[in-house]
Amino acid sequence: MIAIEERPDGIVIPVKVSAGASRDRVIGEHAGALKLSVSAAPERGKANKAVCELVAKTLGVSRSQVKLVSGETSRDKKLMVAGLAKEAALSLLNY
Numbered sequence: 001m002i003a004i005e006e007r008p009d010g011i012v013i014p015v016k017v018s019a020g021a022s023r024d025r026v027i028g029e030h031a032g033a034l035k036l037s038v039s040a041a042p043e044r045g046k047a048n049k050a051v052c053e054l055v056a057k058t059l060g061v062s063r064s065q066v067k068l069v070s071g072e073t074s075r076d077k078k079l080m081v082a083g084l085a086k087e088a089a090l091s092l093l094n095y
Contacts, residue, residue, distance in 0.1 A: 003032040004089055010065070010082040011089055013055070017075050019047035024054050026093070033076065034093065048072060055079055059092050 005012040014033040021037035028035055040050035052066040059066075061084060071077030081089065 001032070002029050002034050002090070002093065002095055004086045006086045007080070010080055011084055011086050012069060013079050013081060013089065015051065015055070015077045015079055017047065017051055017077060019050075019075075024050060026054070026058055029095065045072075048077070051077065052079065055081065059084060059089060 003014055016030050016033045016035045018027075018035075018037040019040060019042040021039055024036075024038045026034065026036055034055075036051060036054060038047050038050040038054060040046040048068050052068060053063055056063045056066045059081060061081060065082045065084070067080045067082075069078040069080045
């Protein structure tokens with residue numbers, strides 16, 4: 001189960017990222033985090049931007065609602081998704 005944290009203004013989703021992959025996709029759950037792969041290279045924030053875009057598309061929210069909270073240079077990141085409930089996110093992620 002993905003360890004999504006509820007906050008008053010939205011949710012925080014832990015993600016584990018594999019950058020430089022062949023395509024952008026949600027792989028599934030790994031150690032309580034949402035595992036993603038993105039084709040963007042991990043340089044100058046390109047992979048971080050791709051991760052935010054992929055999560056926004058997957059959850060059906062606008063790109064501006066998804067922000068990187070921690071893990072800018074790490075594979076393990078935390079994303080804040082504004083205006084979304086934990087139950088809705090888990091449903092959209094099929095968990």
